[in-house]
Amino acid sequence: MLPVLRPLLVALADKCAEREQLEELLIEAEQDLGKAPARDRIELEVRLDTNLAERKRLFEALARHGIEVKDPALGLIDFHAQRGAELVYLCYRLGEPAITHWHPLEEGFSGRQPLESEPEMLRA
Secondary structure, three states: OHHHHHHHHHHHHHHHHHHHHHHHHHHHHHHOOOOOOHHHHHHHHHHHHHHHHHHHHHHHHHHHOOOEEEEOOOOEEEEEEEEOOEEEEEEEEOOOOOOOEEEEOOOOHHHOEEHHHOHHHHOO
16 A cells, blocks of 8 residues: 555655745745836736645545655654454554554544554554
8 A cells, every 4th residue: 555655645745845834935025015017916826826726636635545655854754454343543644654553533643552562453
């Protein structure tokens, strides 16, 4: 699954970084109202709209795989798994070599536990 997900997560993280840059440029352009041409501000707004549409498309592509994006800039995702009778999350962060952790549904990243202690989940 990771070979499919990694490119989507990289693209999403890139789009998040791009959004931050565009927002900073737009703030600068708005502060320089008298100096920056209106078309520059309009171009930045169009680029932000395009960025939003691209991020939405990536979120939807990940959701089709059952992925819940927890932090798009970090590439932090969760997806459901069974731990005995309990529904839990397997979790992954972009840059990790494999899916190596899980946590209860009501806990987040700080509650991550290694999969190696749950061999039955590794077979799922």
